[in-house]
Amino acid sequence: MTRKELLLMTAPLRDSVEIPYHDIGPGLSPPEIALVAALHGDEINGTYILARLADFLRCVEAGKFPDLTLRKRVLIIPAVNVMGINTRSRSWPFDKNDLNRMFPGSPHGETTQRIAYAVLEATKKARYRVDIHSSSADFEELPQVRVYYPTDAEKEGARRFGLTAIMERRPGPVFSTTLMNSWKVWPGESYLLTVGHAGNIQLNHCQDVFKALVTFLGRTGILEGVTLDEGDYGVFYFTRGHEARVYAEQAGMFVSDSRVGRWVNKGQELGYIYDSFNGNVHTKVEAPVTGLLTGIRRQPLLFEGELLLRVCTKEPNTLP
Ligand SMILES: [Zn+2]
Structure with missing residues (x-):
């Protein structure tokens, strides 16, 4: 299995720290879809979902599912905050910075700024971009697609996941420093999935979102041969109202x-x-x-x- 490295960071002692990612499927740059999880290190649902999705797509590539063909290039970063995952910390443990307040980042900045920059560079030109989060450990969210200042294509495209709830959010003041905001200036479609709560894995939610991602890959033609439900019956678009x-x-x-x-x-x-x-x-x-x-x-x-x-x-x- 090929394992690529998004960013390698040396540490004061011990081994260097790397952020690994999956680059799967045919096609040249840019990837057709980029999927990112665990900007917050305690939001484990997303890491589990994307690691499982990468395994599934590798199996498709290896011909283990003869009915399925991966047509386009897929980039998957299961855990951006690798140190947070290792220490069960939402923020980057060394300096307590919130990685999703560091965008667009900088190649010459401190560690979290360099991470933000590397994530944005790797994902911004993808036609479809998906960032997976969870709520805090205190509050459980139904798995939902969130869209911010959505284009018509995003309003319609959010339905392709087949999840019951699409939530149009009005961003708060910190939105300008998030990955989603940095993505929005690029052509293409950007979605944020919020799945359950932080701190552990809610398997039923993860299974629903795994299915939603495969459905999305099927409906966009990235993955050919997926059995799809007809239409989007049972999908609701909610605004604050x-x-x-x-x-x-x-x-x-x-x-x-x-x-x-x-x-x-x-x-x-x-x-x-x-x-x-x-x-x-x-x-x-x-x-x-x-x-x-x-x-x-x-x-x-x-x-x-x-x-x-x-x-x-x-x-x-x-x-x-
Ligand atoms: Zn988060």
């Missing part, structure tokens, strides 16, 4: 067995906030609207004002 969020009115312990991806009715019980001392229920948490449960808090310890859950409606709602 479709979202209803519930915040904690009181501190306590939030406990819920509700699962993301379920359609819920307005008023349906989705969890409880207990008094941490005497165990009494002091708040019954209900769905604020009828819709899809796209995110829910998994950290029970709760302060007043923290986000508990998000439900997205099929039609834009009128809530503030």
